[in-house]
Amino acid sequence: MALEAAVNKNSDSKTPATFHVCEKLRPSLATMMGNAGFQALLSYALALAIKEVACLRAVHVNVDGSLEGLVELKEQVDPERIIEGKIVLIAQLLGLMVVFIGEGLTVRLVCEVWPKVSLNNLGFAKGNKNEKTK
Numbered sequence: 001m002a003l004e005a006a007v008n009k010n011s012d013s014k015t016p017a018t019f020h021v022c023e024k025l026r027p028s029l030a031t032m033m034g035n036a037g038f039q040a041l042l043s044y045a046l047a048l049a050i051k052e053v054a055c056l057r058a059v060h061v062n063v064d065g066s067l068e069g070l071v072e073l074k075e076q077v078d079p080e081r082i083i084e085g086k087i088v089l090i091a092q093l094l095g096l097m098v099v100f101i102g103e104g105l106t107v108r109l110v111c112e113v114w115p116k117v118s119l120n121n122l123g124f125a126k127g128n129k130n131e132k133t134k
Contacts, residue, residue, distance in 0.1 A: 039062075046067075094106065
């Protein structure tokens with residue numbers, strides 16, 4: 001998101017970085033799983049994110065897999081809470097990608113879309129707070 005925010009700042013874009021992150025991932029994921037598959041994956045990520053950040057209830061995934069509602073949310077919700085929601089949404093999306101397509105392919109896709117991103121210390125193999133450890 002930081003890379004997309006920097007690009008948006010330089011281009012005076014009014015579109016939140018979260019939209020750009022999802023939009024950049026969409027073509028590769030839609031090629032793999034179809035538009036409906038991507039829409040379902042992003043919808044599931046949003047449903048999980050809503051459990052952590054309730055204000056995301058105002059956001060919707062369109063049939064084409066695009067996100068709608070974050071711009072309007074700015075007028076109603078604290079900016080810090082919106083940033084938290086964006087981060088949680090992207091984290092959930094990436095986590096689901098790891099579950100459904102694997103860590104290797106997820107990392108490869110992220111590197112293709114953002115070649116400058118540092119992927120050190122990702123910790124995918126360490127699990128998340130929702131997984132039981134042995």
